[in-house]
Amino acid sequence: MARAGEDHDAGEGTPEEREAEAFRRRRRGRSIALAIALAALVALFYAVTIVKMGPGVLDRPL
Amino acid sequence: MTVMTDHAPQARPAPTAIGGSTAEAGDYLALLKPRVMFLVVFTALVGMVVVDSTVHPIVAFASLLAIAVGAGASGALNMWWDADIDAVMTRTRKRPIPDGRVAPGEALAFGLTLSIGAVLTLGLVANWLAAGFLAFTIFFYAVVYSMWLKRATPQNIVIGGAAGAFPPMVADAAVTGSLGIETLVLFAIIFLWTPPHFWALALVKSGDYARAGVPMLPNVAGPDETRRQIWLYTLVFVPVTLAPIPLGFGGLVYTVIGGATALAMLGLTWRVYRVREGDEAAKAAQRLFGFTILHLFILFAVLLAEHGLGLFRAVPALVIPGFA
Incomplete structure (x- = not known):
């Protein structure tokens, strides 16, 4: 699954090591994208909750 | 539904030494068909602004986002199912599944998860x-x-085009809780626009569709019948694009631009109907395909400008009494 631009360091490590490194890089990218999406969803649900229920939703006795 | 039984997406990414997905984040984004998502967001936004609604902008934004994600999810499900077709068509063979960057099962799970999430949201x-x-x-x-x-x-x-035409009505339902005549007209515009748009493309790309075994009209009925059907659909489509004027939600700008683009559409379609041989015929179909995209975009952009930016100027003389 070598892609364009991933074989620039050919010669450093075995093909298996380079493949593992590329895999880790892609997994890190996916994890960051997922974290951003989840954070945006949390912010959106928070904003919608305030809009639909009013700021009073935060003002309640313990 | 026999077609369902003999279908099995074949492309699989090569397994890695570590295992797990080999996809990049951008591959998942590509599964959502971002350009289609943009069109859905755009038409849904127009659906929101042409109706009278007092919904809070944040609720409208969240609704639009859910509609967009729902559209993207259906795109992922489409790519999962059509991976075998996509693999043999030049336009689609670099998509994530046929290119081996995303496994079919991943695309299916991604599409189903987003579908459920978008609907619940x-x-x-x-x-x-x-x-x-x-x-x-x-x-x-x-x-x-x-x-x-x-x-x-x-x-x-023709029938499938309804799926692409629903977003303004979904948006209307989201911000008003009901369905109005305005978004029904927007649905009709997109629905009737779809056949001339795709058949113009199919006239140029008929070899691609034939290779993939997709029964597009030029392969099944021939290019001449396709030209006749494009012309007939255009004769219905063009008056419908002008319906917002008598119904009172297409203003002065829409009347002028809608009228001019209607004439251009008729002219380009007539040329496709008449010119049937050689490079000129292909060019005419290509030109019509390009114009259909521009036409739909212009009509919706004008409605957005009139209702979203306050450019609406009524044309009472052209409005049916009761719709003003």
């Missing part, structure tokens, strides 16, 4: 009428169009 944020409509739209595109019609009949894009 729209239900909680807006209302369950809109959520049900969005669920139906996803089902219509992924199952009725992709799994059934696309491989079964040359009328595939």
Whole structure:
């Protein structure tokens, strides 16, 4: 699954090591994208909750 | 539905030494068909602004986002199902599944998860009428169009076009809780626009569709019949594009620009109908295909400007009494 631009360091490590490194890089990218999406969803649900229920939703006795 | 039984996406990514997905984040984004998502967001936004609504902008934004994600999810499900077709068509063979970057099962899970998430979010944020409509739209595109019609009949894009035409109505339901005549007209415009648009493309790309075994009209009925059908649909489509004027939600700018683009559409379609041989015929079809995209965009952009930016100027003389 070598892609364009991933074989620039050919010669450093075995093909298996380079493949593992590329895999880790892609997994890190996916994890960051997922974290951003989840954070945006949390912010959106928070904003919608305030809009639909009013700021009073935060003002309640313990 | 025999077509369903002999279908099995074949492309699989090569396993890695570590195992797990080999996809990049951008591959998942590509599964959502971002350009189609943009069109859905755009038409849904127009659907929101042409109706009278007092909904809070954040609720409208969240609803729009849910509709967009629902559209993207149906795109992922479509790519999962059509991976075998995509692999043999030049336009689609670099998509994530046929290119081996995303496994079919991943795309299916991604599409289903986002579909459920988008429908539930729209239900909680807006209302369950809109959520049900969005669920139906996803089902219509992924199952009725992709799994059934696309491989079964040359009328595939005529009926399947409804899926692409629903978003303004879903948006209307989200911000008003009901459905109005305005978004019904927007639905009709997109629905009737679809056949001339796709058949113009199919005239140019008929070899691609034939290789993939997709029964597009030029392959099944021939290019001459396709030209006749494009012309007939255009004769219905063009008056419908002008319907917002007598119904009172297309103002002065829409009247002028809608009228001019209607004439251009008729002219380009007539040329496709008349010029049937050689490079000129291909150029005419290519030109019509390009113009159909521009035409739909202009009509909706004008409605957005009139209702979203306050450019609306009524043309009372052209409005049916009771719709002013």
